[in-house]
Amino acid sequence: MRPDGLAALPKQALETAVSARSPLTPDLPRQAALARFLKRGFPSTRAEDWKYTDLSAAIDVTRDWLAAGAVSGIPDSLADDAAALTGNIDASWVVVGNGQIVGDLPAESGKDGIVVERLSRAAVEPSIEQPLADLNAALLTDGLHVRVPKGARPSRPLGILYLDQTDEDPLVSLQRAVIDVEAGAQIAVIEYHASKGRGGHYSNTQVELSVGDGGSIDYVRLQNRDRAHSQTQRLGVTLARDSAFRHFALDLGGALTRNDLTIDIAGPGAEARFDGLYIAGDGQHIDNHTRVDHRVGPARSAQEYRGILRGQCRAVWNGKAIVHEGADGTDAVQGNHNLLLSEGAEIDAKPELEIYADDVKCAHGTTVGQLDESALFYLRSRGIGPSDAQRILTHAFAASIVRELPIGRLSDAVNTLIDRRLGDSLAMESA
Amino acid sequence: MLRIQNLTARIGDTEILSGLSLSVEAGEVHAIMGPNGSGKSTLAQVVAGHADYEVTAGSVEFKGQDLLELEPEERAREGVFLGFQYPVEIPGVNNAYLLKAAVNAKREHRGQDEIDAFEFMKLAREKMAMLGMDQKFLSRGVNEGFSGGEKKRNEILQMAMLEPELAILDETDSGLDIDALKAVAGGVNALRSPDRAIVLVTHYQRLLDYVEPDFVHVLSDGRIARSGDKTLALKLEAQGYDWVKEAVGA
């Protein structure tokens, strides 16, 4: 069978781009990654995991970008825009602009400090053989390696801003971060995606996170890209004994968004809590795939994703929990709740359980519906107009999951983003 | 009837009973009291044969035979009844069905014929009337959606139907309003007889106002710290459990 999405791709330009990058960091295994990618191409909707998400938009941008020489300059305005986005969020920020680290890396600060470096070779080797990870590895030019040393507990969160800007030209950004939280260490990380510009854009992010024995991480991903841009993002997490991972994902922007969160529970006593909120409007497609592998027990995983859809849009949520043989004492819960607020909106939800151990407790619940009629009526009977009543209840629906946000100091910033996005969405209705 | 000697038991790596001894004779009512975590419920569960508890030393004899050798259902058929602190819900299983299966298991064990369906219903209705229970409980799932009080009454109904020789009631009084408490106490008193022993495991004196015990024991750190008559319960009520610990520690 022919690999998917490659027919349109200028293969020669791709090979040239990969070769041109080799002298920059000669020890990266680019050619092997390229060879694997060329064998399989982009994931297609024929694959079960991609059934509901068509990557054509990202493929088109990649084609144009390669044809134009696969260059990614950094516009002068980027630093200012980055400062504006991060200004009111208290964190140590690293800015990655158009796939390049911009400015200085935070310095190591005392015994609580974290070590932030440019990627070394070992960290770049893709940990999974998956076409999008291979494409990333073949074309990557810069990346981050974050180490939180044993027992360290930095007081400020680490922020990583992925900001992409292109005025006219097509742009593909390849981004990678490897984060090691060592035994007993504890940290909060913010991963923030934003983009602007009229040019076509596709961002491909790969994050590898490992948490050592007794370590803990609070991880918030915010995505508010331009609504014409595309991204695929993967966060792979490995959890050791008694470690904790708390995650919140917010998706507001992007034309085509696909996030993969895969969690490997490799040590007993580990706990993973991951939640998300997606708000989709006209022309948006937001796909969240989560997968948690319970390899040992006892351990707990719990997730709840909520979606608000209005306009010609589509959201996909696929939550998979696999309890492997012998992972006794597993407790896995999945929840997914969606508000469908207009014609043309579509949700495809698939909560999956695969269980090969018997001493387990697993459950999932999924709902698709509208705002509660009786609550709407109640508010209106108190004199609140229908559109206000709708707004209040929609906010409440979102708030009930935002409450779980693991990094408390982020809640103002997150609520502002959500308010603005819902404001747009609901204004559309009354227009 | 029941002779417990030097019983030591643990759950996982935690030892809960540490050399407990207790003798209960037919016709007696014993109350076992003690603070949370003293091992009261563990004692009840071990006598009934719960698999989570491992007996590491000591013996439990019931009517002269080694109780620890028997499976839980064999102990039940021999006449040991445990009224659970938290009766489990069994969705879809009809309450009457379970009750009848239990009655027949016991009858079969004694070499008796199965109970006649008419006879069974008659008996069940009688006992339910005595406990102030609505007939509809019979057709509902076992404890399914029952309130706390309903569950406890249901335990007493089962006890009344099974007519055990040794009834251990684990915190049967907890979470009951005064009406339910009286109904439960009435059920227990109705079963008092010279051939039967009753062990009440309780945290408070309250139930003992209605069911008067012959003996009161106080558990502390997995063994009986003090035994006495009903006045001991009143003293506990007035002074709390700390003085028992102090007395033991002294």
Place this chain on the structure above:
Amino acid sequence: MSTEPENIESLVNQRYKHGFITDIETDALPPGLDEDVVRAISARKNEPDWMLEWRLRAYRQWLAMREPEWAHVHYPPIDYQEISYFAAPKSDADRPKSLDEVDPKLLETYDKLGIPLHERARLAGVAVDAVFDSVSVTTTFKDKLSEAGVIFCSFSEAVENHPELVEKYLGSVVPQRDNFFAALNSAVFSDGSFVYVPKGVRCPMELSTYFRINAANTGQFERTLIVADEGSYVSYLEGCTAPMRDENQLHAAVVELVALKDAEIKYSTVQNWYPGDENGKGGIYNFVTKRGDCRGANSKISWTQVETGSAITWKYPSCILRGDNSTGEFYSVAVANNFQQADTGTKMIHIGRNTSSTIVSKGISAGKAQNAYRGLVKVMPQAHDARNYTQCDSLLIGKECGAHTFPYMEIKNPGAHVEHEATTSKISANQLFYCRQRGISEEDAVNMIVNGFCKEVFNELPMEFAVEAQALLNVSLEGAVG
């Protein structure tokens, strides 16, 4: 103390109760499949040309199709040329006209199966069509049914006597090329049952078909078509058994239901094909396509299934809710023990306005079995005010089995209310201990708890079937717990 699953498992050693082989002469085609075989089957049944053409079209389409691989089941490749596609008891040449003429050995078979073919049938008010290997043997109560205008006969008779009905509805719910196994069935189906309930008629009794595969190396490909005309009602029961054989046998049936305006069809199945032995040897491959079309407004189709047999079960009784206000239901108990594999569930396709569907699935896995629920709830853009409720529970008995849930929800209308809940857990140690403390043996306690777990589904079965289903469940799990 033996609440541990290891002990629980040691109790599974119950022999398959229906595993006898009936020693009667069969008239079978040699193994193999080509156009000539399709023609031969059609010729033996004296079919009209259109029927033969229909089969041949299906056969040609099948040739171009691939066996599906997406299900959570594993089995060695099937050699479709090693299967015999037609086997009939020899006496088929001059078919019996009444029960008295039926080969007594056959009747004995049905007696062993506990099928209420004679008086018991009359008492139970059940009309039975029995399909033995590939042909329909006898249909009881024809007279009483024809008084009501209900047609209940073998598929072959329907082709002969009611060709206009068959031609109109056959393949209208499950097209020939719907899937690999449906296409194969369309080419080689040998017999099955046909039901037509005329306008406004409430079928006076439960209709029932018992299927049995007897001959060795034979596939069974029956076809069932039920049409409920406007305002009518019918309840249909289906039971299946097969003898114990070391080879795997293929069963690829197609069931099509059509409910017109205001009509209701209730379809109940107790499937107890031979599941293979405790080492996974032998057993039926049950690859079945069942679909109902709620074609008219206010129509209703309800599937209830109790699946205890088969080495592999691959079936998804589905409802197409085309008519406004139509209703689809799916109630299922699937038990898999030893090496059984089940991948079963349903599809509810909401098309009309104000349609509703209910799915209740109870899966029980024991031994080394794999049991998967796979379901689709699809609400089309024009399906305003669609409602779905899905409850999907799995019970695990033992450490080596698997329980899986793959529900798909594709919702394209903002008025839809879709609710899906699923749980998976092992049989509760607390429930077991509670029952045992009341003097009930562990095995009885397990049966009691499992039956309670399945109660919602059993409640949907007609009385006599519910009793049989409960007994089967206990037999299937015997020894799974101990």
